[in-house]
Amino acid sequence: MTAIPQERRLVTAIPGPKSQELQARRIATVAGGVGSTMPVFAARAGGGVLEDVDGNRLIDFGSGIAVTTVGNSAEAVVRRASAQLADFTHTCFMVTPYEGYVAVCEQLAELTPGDHAKKSALFNSGAEAVENAVKIARIHTKRQAVVVFDHGYHGRTNLTMALTSKNMPYKNGFGPFAPEIYRVPVAYPYRWPTGAENCGAEASAQAIDQISKQIGAENVAAIIIEPVLGEGGFIEPAKGFLPALAAFAKDNGIVFVADEIQSGFCRTGQWFACENEGIVPDLITTAKGIAGGLPLAAVTGRAEIMDAAHSGGLGGTYGGNPVACAAALGAIETMKELDLPAKAVHIEQIMKPRLAAMQEKYDVIGDVRGRGGMIAIELVKDRTTKEPAPEATAALAKACHTEGLLVLVTGTYGNVLRFLPPLVIGDDLLNEGLDILEQALAGI
Template sequence: MTTQLAQRRLLTEIPGPASRALQERRGDAVAAGVGSVLPVYITSADGGLLTDADGNRLIDLGSGIAVTNVGHNAPAVVDRVRAQAAEFTHTCFMVTPYEGYVRVCEELQALTPGDHAKRSVLFNSGAEAVENAVKIARVATGRQAVVVFDHAYHGRTNLTMALTAKSVPYKHGFGPFAPEVYRVPGSYPYRDGLTGPEAAAAALDRIEKQIGGDQVAAVVIEPIQGEGGFIEPAPGFLPALADWCSRHGVVFVADEVQTGFCRTGDWFASNHENVVPDLIATAKGIAGGLPLAAVTGRAELMDAVPSGGLGGTYGGNPIACAAALGSIETMHAERLDVAARGIADTVLPRLRAIAERTGVIGDLRGRGAMLAAEFVKPGTNEPDAALTGRIAKACHAAGVVVLTCGTYGNVVRLLPPLSLSAELLDEGISVLEQAILAEAGK
């Protein structure tokens, strides 16, 4: 389906008149609390290009926030969805089950880290997966306390808001939040200057002194933090945490909602340091754009919850399961883990050159096709959110979708589809380079 000859195309300003008209309609129908990074209204997408209502074609370096890893309309996903929709769209797995759900769980059993016996349960969103991982850990351990980290993002439900660090816009005004959630320092090498073992020792000392290891049900962590700024912990940090959890009977939960399914150059980010989570939460890239999420973990933990304790009306919807099977098939066939590593090999050297030339990039980090540039005021590590916003806006005006993130709002993150062509990747990064140079005054 990919249109190999298609290119970025600007027929109007961004957003154009048709998108602006739709934005006017939106104001009268959609709640103001739902934001959009770039109010261009998409009519089709193919080959890493988004076509809007005005006929503009934009290069997508965001993948719908790490969702369309296999592209926007991968043939295996589309074909399986069509076939399943023609058979039935819903029965509810908790009422009358179907094979697709079982097959997805079998794939998760094979793909996720570790060779121990595993079980899975399917949900709709990453937040649901993380919340249910906590539920499972509490039942399995008989404990209540949950440990999370500075700069974490885990979702928008009441419990996952409590797990999330940043107040605005995710938590402000929405309390009170769920109790027995404790936040400790993580590993942010650019800002804390600590080695992985040093950062882990500081976090574990806080846990031992302020909570008590025998009170902790779960440690929940993103192997690479997402919304917090694509923060990659120093080597040794994650293994030290996992080892401590193992020794204290604590469930180690990896939130791989954003990092999973080849995004970081491996099927899961935990694999980069051979960390085997007790429970792993996945979503986003699993199903090529359809809502599906999962908790996969050690059989004895997963089966600690009695029948009826887990589930949901739409969890593991048959069409979403069909999409997941098509997505996984595509990742295998196209070796998208290798493709993600190739994206890093292309992008990072170019951004390093821009960093040296401008002095406004304090840190470049990430793995595979999950990359970030942290912008600071020259000669300091003071966050420069204003510059970051201007750079993103300039990219958008030029027809390239980039996203920002970070506790300080000073990180541009890149999440291109893993199937993006070399030509479109080159063009998209060229636009980003030009935006950095222009906005940095170089």
């Protein structure tokens, strides 16, 4: 267990003087395009708490954007990574391989959905994983077109910016983008014109119709979707949508790719979010929570698809770094030992009723949604028109930050507050964080 006391403590204003000094140094030397949610500088973190350089302890509802799922500096992660650091830090797997890379791929084959033969390739970031999934799908199918969805987010490289739906801040001014990318509707229950009950069937029919008419199924290499959309606003596609798209892909020789970079590794109450409707993707991309905070990503999929690329066609100097692989084995050990899928379900059982009660009390909350430890509220100016309320969302986040609760804003319209606590957070911290949120709602 972490040595950091698991309690909120504010000893200065947020940000404190030391953070302000560091911020001045940052402004002088760090590119302005690199933003931060809070202007506080971290000193230590563990469990559900982040401590800044001024000694303030914040309740962490962000997990470094779903990365420190097992808690910061989890014992098994530190133990395994430290041992690997002492042995060697790098050889490049493409030069002289090592067991840790193989062991991570074995765990991925065991844990990801489906009982078919699977293989993996390891990379550094989620964007790299998605980009390589596209490469693999294209060489396997000998096709070029890639289908993605409204509100989707897949990364910041040129190709993954093209795949991403949201312009600001991810795409604006950075084009031209990669070609042969096609965007179709997603089943967004809260905003579907004819209502949530019709959403899954209608949205899947629209998407399939657009693919068939505008692209031609025979030209599509891959369909890529987040089983729970992350940056788009923690959107759970309506029931039936994902199975319909997966069936369409299977019938037409299209590689179905589940982007589980944010939703994977226990975050939604299952090892992978696509399991909720029994989806077995052809390829699955993972990163974020995979290695307890160290940079690692993977593409895992059907062996015959993964083997389509020629030798040397996949890789990268740092891909599957030995220290990151050791950390991943420690993170997976922790997830299994603590049964973190069950812990995520427990977090949902605490958060959802309390957020629903706040929705009853405050009209600004239009929707409460999500699964496990991936929960969100969507803020609106009017519940009838559902006009987004990004200003209120920003004000709510700032009020939470001032009181020592780290929360993140997301959504295509900038009007969603998302909650991604470490899955090892204690109930007392979780409830205290919700208390702070409720007090902040009363003040906006």
